[in-house]
Amino acid sequence: MGMKHRIAAALLSAAAFAAPAQAADQAFFSNVSGVWTGPGEIVAGKYQGTKFNCSLTGTPVADAEAGIAMDGSCRVGVFSQKMSAVIRKVSGDYEGRFLDGAAGEGLDITAGRVDGDRVLMAIERKQLEGAMVARMLDANTMNVTVSVNVGDSMVPVIGMTLARNLDTMAVGSVQ
Template sequence: MYSRTSLIARASAAAILAASAIALPASASQRDRAFFEQVAGNWQGAGEIVAGKYKGTKFNCDLMGSPVAAKGAGIQLDGFCRVGVFKQPMSALISKAGSTYKGKFLDGAAGKGMDIVSGQVNGNKVVVGINRQKLNGAMIARLDGDKKMNITISVKVEDKMIPVIGLSLDRNLDDIAVGSIK
């Protein structure tokens, strides 16, 4: 049989493992929420279509991000992108759904946009799976410090992910209220 000390040590280890297993989702959720709070704010920058029919097309975007009001993590992005004199409204909703993320770009795959079908936050980046009819892909948004964010959208062609859009955004600090020192 096991000694009393051994049983107490094993029971303690089991209790610690159980407590940490229960605590992990909460801390992961808090990390996800902290990531999306960092993404909140006004972002502006240039992008380019790097593959496909419109390869070489350059555009500029102005986006405003707000954390979702629901209990879980996520973000609502609204704004526009401009190609020459043409201005296209942009919107995205990414929100926690169980252990993954769901949402939509524009009005979703049922309209002129795409559905967000999966997602994961890992450190300073979020990766979401995107879908529109037979088109599958991913969007990666990576924070580079507090003032830069790089976004890459790739689509799946056969067994490879091919980058099609690159966007580099800078945080616009003009919209942030500042106080004065008396």
């Protein structure tokens, strides 16, 4: 087999694996689209024990291979904080940000992957490194955990359980 044929075979082989992976990524983020509400808690650190409630709306991103933009707010008592995240897969790699990214008050997403019913994203801010895991428990329930790297361990610091707000979904009828 000539060099051109080997290169073509390698590219076709890689494309055969990439297409199903990209379809799985798109399917996951499509499933996450919609309005989500639910409680969360800071489970470690300075604000350990702080409980909050969030309302977030997810929409697919159009300028990427896969991804989602989440916007909304989280409330602690009478105080409300705007929340946003953008996760995008570009050229096979994940990137994005929480809030305004690590250059501002938020976090950068530096890598990630979709694995069936869950997504794992690497997050960074200055010397802080960690991970965000979002897992679909069923079609209408999602758990989100944010953990940080402490020594050789990943320590969970934030946990949330979000429920899909079905009142905002379009419903049709059969005549």
